[in-house]
Amino acid sequence: MKRSLVLSLPPREAYDERCFEGIVKKKLGLADLSDITIRIKRRSVDARSRKIKVNISLDVFADEPIPELISYQKDYPNVTSADPVIIVGMGPAGMFAALKLIENGIKPIIIERGKDVRSRRRDLAAINKEHIVNPNSNYCFGEGGAGTYSDGKLYTRSKKRGDVNRILEILVAHGAASDILFEAHPHIGTNKLPKVVAAMRESILTAGGEILFNTQVVDFIMGGDEINGVVTQEGEKITGAAVILATGHSSRDIYQLLDFRGIHIEAKPFALGVRVEHAQQLIDQIQYHCTQRGDYLPASSYALAHQVVEKDSGKRGVFSFCMCPGGFVVPAATAPGELVVNGMSPSRRDSRFANSGIVVAVNAIDFKAYEQHGPLAAMQFQKVVEQAAFKAGGNSQQAPAQRLVDFIDGRISGSLLETSYQPGLTSVKMHDVLPQFIARSLRTAFQAFGKKMKGYLTNEAQIIGVESRTSSPVTIPRDKDSCEHIQVKRLYPCGEGAGYAGGIVSAAMDGERCAEAFLQVYA
Structure with missing residues (x-):
């Protein structure tokens, strides 16, 4: 038996689990049942009047199989030997682009100028205590991007850009609390995001993707009107079928490189x-x-x-x-x-x-x-x-x-x-x-x-x-349909750094969109 219900409750009745379950049972006439499952679909606080209410929509399951909380499964193919695509930047756009490529049998090579989430903490402490800024490892640069040591806000109005629920489910599959699936303004929290990011890194590596930390891109490898790869600060040339540029809104050196190379930016x-x-x-x-x-x-x-x-x-x-x-x-x-x-x-x-x-x-x-x-x-x-x-x-x-x-x-x-x-x-x-x-x-x-x-x-x-870092001060223009740069083939400007996102969820969706755009044309 599945029953649906919409409630408007005082805060204690809404957030105290035992009290809430008792109210649901009473409303549905299920007080005699000891074993029910309540699945909240949406919860929001309404504080417009002095009598604060919490609005909740939910499903109740009794005496029947309970559907899985999320449909997303971490069932990735091994892409160790597959042709690679280069992703510059390991923020939300870069990570979600990598997982989308893996799901479709493409090997991502992620190049991240900063450190992994755990190592970043020392550099954050140095900023706070010693006022020392590491230009490659700070609150903006490093594994997980600027969002990792931020609030982890997941609310977005960019629902037309992709499947918001899929993004939330992937985060839950990697350890985020399940309440992000139903809260009106979900957030993960800066204390919990690093573990989620580390779990996503493990999924990428286990599937055969590569991640290069402490590696800075200093040039592009061009072939006519196409991009063939990148050059790192060590002089290493890394080639791939495409480059997804997901560097975040503060990578000024990348903007300067694009301008120096004559690649159109605005x-x-x-x-x-x-x-x-x-x-x-x-x-x-x-x-x-x-x-x-x-x-x-x-x-x-x-x-x-x-x-x-x-x-x-x-x-x-x-x-x-x-x-x-x-x-x-x-x-x-x-x-x-x-x-x-x-x-x-x-x-x-x-x-x-x-x-x-x-x-x-x-x-x-x-x-x-x-x-x-x-x-x-x-x-x-x-x-x-x-x-x-x-x-x-x-x-x-x-x-x-x-x-x-x-x-x-x-x-x-x-x-x-x-x-x-x-x-x-x-x-x-x-x-x-x-x-x-x-x-x-x-x-x-x-x-x-x-x-x-x-x-x-x-x-x-x-x-x-x-x-001052509310969004990128530069747009890297791309074709509306193909997501490729308007001038350079196989270059995919992506996420906040390119001017196409404004937060964790919208950046993640844009990462997936760019990966899908590549797959449609070149895979």
């Missing part, structure tokens, strides 16, 4: 701003309309957006980005002499702090002063701001910061608040660090956000700069 608008950090308890009070969220509700989040009207350039968007409830602000620079911040959360989201990027749209007119850099103009704009933040922080990874109301009023903060940012903060006037149009737009937007979320605009919050 400057791309992006967004830049700050991280704003509040006490998580304050965000809970605002969003849940209560003094304490209790033992059952998850740490609350928010999403904010505002259109700033400017005399010269019309409307400019300001919006929250990568909101991390119960999280930490982390240093995300990829080279010495620059300062970048990002956010992450552990799986339990139990930090005392909440942080979110609040970023401003940066358009072509804004980086016009850098047009001598051609398609690298936006990247150069981004770099200059990051260098200014580094200098403002005392030429270290201490981040420039300012209390929120002080920023609005244009005065330097006499003291700063406690922070989750381990390298520490330096009190500065952020208007002197940020480009004027960014600071001006942020000031207007924060005032608007204070009206939308009563209590948000407070001097018990602070902004930390700069949040």
Whole structure:
């Protein structure tokens, strides 16, 4: 017997397993049955009114075989002797492209400039404690990409790009918690992602794929209008049937190489701003309309957006980005002499702090002063701001910061608040660090956000700069149907670094799409 049910419950009844099971049995008249299986299909918190509800849709199975939780099976052929395809970068796009190739009998050779997930931790500790940035191993570069030591957010609006459920099932098959299959805003957590990434690496290697860590691509092997392989920093030439370029949004050396090689790339608008950090308890009070969220509700989040009207350039968007409830602000620079911040959360989201990027749209007119850099103009704009933040922080990874109301009023903060940012903060006037149009737009937007979320605009919050790696400042254009570069055959620009994704799931789907595109034409 299979029965379906939709419930709207108070938090305790929704999240306490024994209580929840009793309610389901009672609703369906199954109180006398001791053995039932409840399979949640969707769960979301509705905090729009003061009476918070958790909406749940589910199936109940009794006295019949229980279907498998996931349909995806790790049944990979051995591709040790198969013709190879080169994948540059081992973030979500690269890993999922590799598994898709293996499923279809193609051998992936993944080239990753950084280290494996475990070894990366030493370099992250060096950034936090000693302010030393390893340009090849940091929060952005290394096995799993930028997402591994981030929140592991899996929510995406890019459902037209591929099968979201397949991506989630592959993650579950490699050790992710099964609740990502039904939570409205699923996440894995920075403490659990490394194990999932390591399991995916093991699947690739066991099937006969190759992974080259600490290996940097410095040139391409070209044959007419086709790419035949890559050259590493050691001078090794690695050839393959195609190159999937999945380097992430911070591989500036790859953008420079493409430009030097005359391979068409384009400057791309992006967004830049700050991280704003509040006490998580304050965000809970605002969003849940209560003094304490209790033992059952998850740490609350928010999403904010505002259109700033400017005399010269019309409307400019300001919006929250990568909101991390119960999280930490982390240093995300990829080279010495620059300062970048990002956010992450552990799986339990139990930090005392909440942080979110609040970023401003940066358009072509804004980086016009850098047009001598051609398609690298936006990247150069981004770099200059990051260098200014580094200098403002005392030429270290201490981040420039300012209390929120002080920023609005244009005065330097006499003291700063406690922070989750381990390298520490330096009190500065952020208007002197940020480009004027960014600071001006942020000031207007924060005032608007204070009206939308009563209590948000407070001097018990602070902004930390700069949040500049929201997306790639470069697009590597490709054919809409074949996914090949518009100029170079067998070159597949892929994922966030090419401008075709914006998070773990969308990057993973784009990795699969590029692999499938190769298979349709060349396999």
